[in-house]
Amino acid sequence: MKSVRNQNFIEDRLWYIEWLLMMRGWLSRTDLMDKFGIKGAAASRDIKRYKEQRDENLYLDHRVKRYVVDLDKFKPLYETTGDLIFSKLSDPDESKSLGAECPLIETIPSLAEINPKDITGITRAILNMNVLKISYCSMTSGASEKKIVPHSMFHNDLKTYVRCYDFGRGKFLDLVVGRILEILGEDGPAPAEYLKEFDDDWNTYLSLELVVHPRIQHKKAIESDMQMTDGVKFVEVRKSLAQYWLRRWCVDCSAAASMTDRAFQLHLRNASVINGVNGAFPGVNNHID
Numbered sequence: 001m002k003s004v005r006n007q008n009f010i011e012d013r014l015w016y017i018e019w020l021l022m023m024r025g026w027l028s029r030t031d032l033m034d035k036f037g038i039k040g041a042a043a044s045r046d047i048k049r050y051k052e053q054r055d056e057n058l059y060l061d062h063r064v065k066r067y068v069v070d071l072d073k074f075k076p077l078y079e080t081t082g083d084l085i086f087s088k089l090s091d092p093d094e095s096k097s098l099g100a101e102c103p104l105i106e107t108i109p110s111l112a113e114i115n116p117k118d119i120t121g122i123t124r125a126i127l128n129m130n131v132l133k134i135s136y137c138s139m140t141s142g143a144s145e146k147k148i149v150p151h152s153m154f155h156n157d158l159k160t161y162v163r164c165y166d167f168g169r170g171k172f173l174d175l176v177v178g179r180i181l182e183i184l185g186e187d188g189p190a191p192a193e194y195l196k197e198f199d200d201d202w203n204t205y206l207s208l209e210l211v212v213h214p215r216i217q218h219k220k221a222i223e224s225d226m227q228m229t230d231g232v233k234f235v236e237v238r239k240s241l242a243q244y245w246l247r248r249w250c251v252d253c254s255a256a257a258s259m260t261d262r263a264f265q266l267h268l269r270n271a272s273v274i275n276g277v278n279g280a281f282p283g284v285n286n287h288i289d
Helices: 002-023 029-036 040-057 082-089 092-097 116-128 219-225 239-248
Strands: 058-061 066-069 130-138 142-155 160-166 171-176 180-189 205-212 233-238 266-268
Touching (some): 002 040, 002 066, 029 040, 029 092, 040 058, 082 092, 116 130, 116 142, 116 180, 142 180, 205 219, 205 239
Antiparallel strands (some): 058 066, 130 142, 130 180, 142 160, 160 171, 205 266
């Protein structure tokens, strides 16, 4: 077991060597010593281990006494996802370790913090498949007590929602976690028919075909930004989440692309796919239930 842990620690250090090469373009033994609390000899061994696998990725610049990336020959040893890059570069401590004074990617802060008690109360009910009693404040009906069976949560960059069966409404729907006034407790096991596998809208996926809005003159800019192929971006989304996804990205959902606001840079080419879908879609005369 100890040897496995040691190997994992070594892999972490080798990954960090590559991370510094990609993000900053160079590294020194001191980077490893400061990051992992190791001695200079251990840092040298780690750099040697990395070079044994990807010698062409870096070379020692004797003038500045540090290892520099060779961009012409660089071939990653590890897979680094876009999500991981975003997570690390938006973290102040991670950015500081690269030599930046502030996060390399600034994020827009949330206007309100989620109450941890709400989240933990919901997760317990989800994982134990129990009925949950809550006090909830709706925009239309005000405060009331609800009995729900939560099965999932999702976040749209603005708010966190819980997907659940609502006994009072007699159907599956979405509630804003921030509008939960109080978790009143669990109320026994949930009936099987109110669990996730019976939520048809959650389990059904729609294929959205997104194109550049026809009023945009230089379409290549949006096609590149959205990584479109042959002018189309295909996205698979849950039926119940389609309204949030399309509104979040300001997609004109009208059949004739009739929205004139410049905020709408995308158009839903197959607009008929949302016919009968509950929600509020830009350019469509329907509503949020």
